[in-house]
Amino acid sequence: MEAEKYAGKILILATETCAYPGADAVGQGHQSYPANTYLLRVKDPVLFPEKFYLDCFAKGVAGIIIMSCGVESPYPGSYEALARRIDRVYPLMKAKGLDIRRLRLTAICTVCTRAFVNEVRQMHDLVSELGPPGRE
Amino acid sequence: MGVQQNLKFDALVLGGGIAGLEAALNLAEQDFSVAVVEKDASIGGKMIRLSKVFPTLDCSSCITTPKMAAAAHHPKVTLLTYCELQSLERRGDELVALITQKPRYVDLEKCIGCRQCEYQCPVLVPDAEQGGLAARKAIYIPFSNAIPQKALIDPENCILCGRCEKVCPTQAVDFFQKVEDFTLTAATAVIATGFEMMPLEDKVQYGQGQIPDVITALQMERLLAPHGPYNRVLRPYDGKEPDSVAFIQCAGSRDQSMGVPYCSRVCCMYAIKQAMLLSGSLPLADLTVYYLDIRAFGKGYEQFFQNAQAMGVNFVKGKVAYVEPGEGGAVRLRYESQEAEGGVQVVEHDLVVLSLGLLPGWTPGASCALSTGADNFIKTVKPKLAPALTELSGVFVAGAASGPKDIVDSIVEAGAAAMEACRYLAARGFKAAG
């Protein structure tokens, strides 16, 4: 099962109104992307505290892509609150010796299929290069 | 062929575009049963086919799909797609519609939308959903976010090779499906039949569709859509990125010679929007809009127009008289300038978009006792106090069926039409079955 090349697990937090249907659209187009990606459907990623991200890395998750609705969030103000939180997560990651590029905040819409695949590929390349979390 | 069955609803909504869906959902939210009769194989109307929408630049699919899904899942809403209205008449307290179910040649109940048939089908046909700029198969799901996600066969192009039938895991393909007529009775109806864009072929002065790099605004929508035919903006003639793009406004509107003296109301804003989106995808391209009057009248529209000017989109006051092929795929325009020295100017652009006017999506003709205005759109009888009221008691109209209208105005009107229909039902003792 173990591949020669490290393919750490990438967690994707995808909003149910934007990025989740966007990922479905990628599927409908049969555009393949790396399989080390695990997509969790969320109402809004503003729900997750700083600790959640750090815990994920501690558990061995190699990269996290937050796919929000951006400023088109159905919850007015949530994107701004989320962005502020992520800004607070970065120094905490640094303190733990984690490369902050392992956590990425994006906005993906229901038909943003290319953007979805690009984000996934970039994170995949990054975690392959960095190796398991905490070893960079 | 005999009439197969009779369906009964509180309300009939004719047209499953954004206005029809909004009207249906509003009726259903008051617990009235609603049938949505849609001529296409998917609901969603014109809006689901757009890239982004003005003035917010929201992705159109992201705004349309929630309403499409809400209608599809609502227990009080029944979607009847790929159905053509034959007649609609009042019989006493009831409206009786005779409807034809066109054959999909695929069993709607059995099909699971897996597209195996589509992959196996050897026939390639220009895909109208992509403005004819990409291909589809002879058996196909209309487009990626179609509802229902069910296949249909295009009998004009099917070669009856049977591969789809063999590969279908649910035996849903049925080459022997027939046209079926049925009647549908309802107490009230909302006409939301929308618009069609004027055919490119109609405008002699603009090349009648024979110049490859003269395209329609709907084709430009597809070029700009993230899931469009090329995944980026290329001109059809040689697949090059255009360095200069022109928009010709009032192409077939405000034009007596075309029989369309009215303003089509949305073209200014969609052209400005397309120019803005192009300035994002082709940052170096020159973008020019040739116009008579910019009609940016809705909420936030004028500010949107001012932003486009600030972003460097050129707005040239002048009526384009003639469009002809230029060198190497270029398009030559002759226009009467209202600026600087004026006079007739000749310019070349790599790609020209015609902001074509809007025509009615449906005209009742003999099928129904509704009449139309001089503009051929459904006539309303009380445009000030009750804009949804038609000549026929219990029949209301919403959206572009009663004249060109943008999405916001169509949605608001659909709410008003649904309100009229609800109170019409309430006055006739219809109790919402809540």
Added chain:
Amino acid sequence: MAKKKKKTEPAPEAKVGVYVCHCGGNISDAVEVDQVCQHARRVPGVVVARDNMFLCSDPCQEMIIEDLKSGLVDRVVVASCSPSLHEATFRRALARAGANPYVYEHANLREQVSWVHHGAAATEKASRLVAAAAAKARLLRPLESIRVEVQRQAVVIGGGVAGLKAALELGERGLAVVLVEKSPFLGGQVAQLQRLAPFGETAAEVISELTGAVLKHPAITVHTCAEVEDFAGYIGNFKIKVVRQSPAGAVYADRLARLSRSGRGLGEYVPFVGVMPAAIPEGREEFDLEAGAIVLATGFRPYQPRAGEYGYRDFPEVVTLPELIRQLAAAEGAGDTLVLNGRLIRQAALIHCVGSRQIPGVHAENEGGYLNEYCSRTCCSATLYAANQIREQYPKTRIFDFYRDIRTYGRGQEELYTEAARNGTLFFRFEAGEEPQVSRNPHRTSNPLLVKVRDVLTFGEELEVPVDLVVLAVGQEPNDIAHLVENLKIPVGADRFLQEVHPKLRPVEVSVAGILLAGTCQAPFDVGETCAAAGAAAVKAAAILTRGYVELDPFVAEVDLSRCVGTGACVEACLAEGALALVNLEVEGQMVRRAQVNPALCLGCGACVAVCPENAINVQGWTLKQYEAMVDMIVSDEYLEERAEG
């Protein structure tokens, strides 16, 4: 309102059933479904894992229902196509089995696995997603949709066309309506007009029809001279304090004088006044109203030009379009030249976009430091209608029309433009920032005013037009409703009009649920558009009111009182005004401050969840613990066969 007293700890007895779909090969061609089932059986809490060719088919739904009914399972995971297609289908199946539809979790193995991945990697991913779904399912609890009882009455604020129309629609729908109007009159700004563009209906017929129906409607109560003083509550249960008293100052003196001159009585339409339905109250009266929904129809006021703007106030011959309409109604004589106030009007200039389409850096700010950047939408047609009316009635009066763009967009409007061109109205086009200049005509013998313009239509020629009258086509500005805005906590846009949630998704709703927008409080509209907006607002209000209750998704925040220590962090983070508050509660005999959710207002976004130091607040059905359990399963290798054997 539903009261919930549930613990948030997992149910140890949870029995999860996992059902994996082949989708006729769509999933099983890329994913080893057998293996996924085998893996699933090793996941804690999973009691059964089955696969089938088509799970969505009736027999398979029956199979799941049987498993639930027999007590074999009490949590369900379906792994099939996207939840957008069949989540609702399977939730309904659970309901048919007599189970709670919310003890269900979906794993997306088609759009997000088999259609995008291949080989062993696809199967591994499928197994992990199914395990994650099962881990979440194990922590799911039954949820009830939130039912909010509704006061079956609507309050409409504003008695212009929008308010009257909304009230009438709701009354006709059989719902109780109270209409509150600040002034002594019904009819709003439309009553200040004569004939309406483009079709020429009279304001009298439009307003009389509405007020006639409203005032005699048994379900509608009208209060004039009444203002909203205070406001509390939420969707379904608003409480509004209204004060009714004689209007302060002499704001309505002109209209009251017109009314008394007219000799008409209460309830009758008087031009440029409207309809006064009741006498002005003597004293001050306060009363409370309850409402399930509120329709705001506070309307607009015409832009008032600054002194000196286009010569306004400097020259008596410069008037606004509403002023012209009043003067036209009183115009004397039937000659072929217009006479206003005893003055012969041989030449008149109409200037568009006064107080509209103002551009930062080009135009001077209005008093109050703002610009009206928007188009007022109605003035082009109204102006051309007036031009045509004058040309038709007084053919010797010449009209000069100064415009930037003619925006006759609507049905019947382009015809006004064509007609104006046909009847000899002369058009001059100016650029923004090069507005026509109005000055005293130095040649005292001829027309008193001179309009100078650089005309685009003649390629920038500087033209001077001597005229007897200048008419300013003034735009629409929102009424000053600062007090109401503050009380109701509703958002206002940069254009100072009330702001809808989303122009397409929710065009007549504001961020406060249950409050709806009708007409020109939202943006400039003409009468037909206003009535459409009023109908749209009414249909949303009716949806809230007709059932007597509203049912909301159960996915809202829930406080775990065993954990809450009352830090208030959640209240601060909350994005929905009023959805969370700290309240005094008795816990084990002691009064303490604890967070409390108003499920009717909670949006379920989870902004509160992230900030609680005790994880004492969670969104039902989407808890942090559930997400953590999912991540644990995604990173775990324990249930994968190879690992277990190796």
